[in-house]
Amino acid sequence: MAATKADAAYSTLRKAIVSGEIRSGVPLDEARISEQYEIGRTPLREALKRLALEQFLIWHPRLPPVVRETSLKDLYRLQESRLILEESVIRLSARRITEAQVQQLSRTADALREALLSGAIYEAVELDYQLHNEIAQGADNAYLEDAVAQLNSGSLRLWHQNYSTITATEDVADRHRTLVTALASRDVEAAADAIRSHIDESLQNQLKLDYRTDHVGLDTRVT
Known part of the structure; x- marks a missing residue:
């Protein structure tokens, strides 16, 4: 079926983009991508459209798609957005999450730990993404759930770099478990503190990799 x-x-190209196999900033040659990954023209176009909608790609009219690059300024703005959105979401989730959802979160956190310890980097990234989506599901607000999923799509390549x-x-596994523990106890303030610490730690880890503030003129402080 088509x-x-x-x-x-979509799954094949998403993994290739997140893992860095397909480089950012380089126009994609659809013919070469089709041949390299053995993807037919129609499913390839559908996959590229979906990836563009999810912000993995920039695709201007009459130009080939390009994997979105992340500058230092983007990194700070992404962290700023995550703090605003995910703290609000986890506060709601701490009040509304069901026991079944807590149990699912716990299973995802366990799977994430196992993936990290076994060196399954891409699988760990997707499980991290899944865990944040499940936290948003606990808030019982489909609009916020969609917003979290969309926003964190922009973090996946950064998470892959960190985990690598x-x-x-x-x-890392313990930090994710802290989120689950706070939600399981329905402790709103503990959950909010945990997500703030989690997002800030993610930013600091990324800054240690390959970003340099002197190229962008931004203050290194997180405010």
Whole structure:
């Protein structure tokens, strides 16, 4: 079926983009992508459209699509947006999340820990994304859930970079478990504190990699 092929194409290209196999800032040659990943023209176009809608790609009219690049300024703005959105979401989730949703979150956190410890980097990134989406589901607000999913799509390549270089995988797993624990106890303030710390730690880890403030003229302080 065409839809199934399009889904498979989407999954293949999403992984290639997140892992850096397809580089950012370089126009995509659809013929080469089609041949390299053995994807037919129609499912390829559908997959590219979906990736553009999810902000993985920039695709201007009459120009080839390009994987979105992330500058230092983008990184700060992304962190700023996540703080505003995800703190509000987790506060609602701490009040509204069901026991079944808490149990699912716990399973996802366990799977994330296992992926991190086994070195399954891409799988860990997708599980991290899933966990944040499940927190948003606990808020029982479809609009906020969509917003979190959309916003964090822009973080996946950054998370992959982080997970590819970190050695303290237990610490990363523990930070995610802290989010689940706060939600399980329905402690609104603990949940808010945990997500703020989590997002700030993610930013600081990224800054240690390959971003330089002197190229952009931004203050390094997180305010």
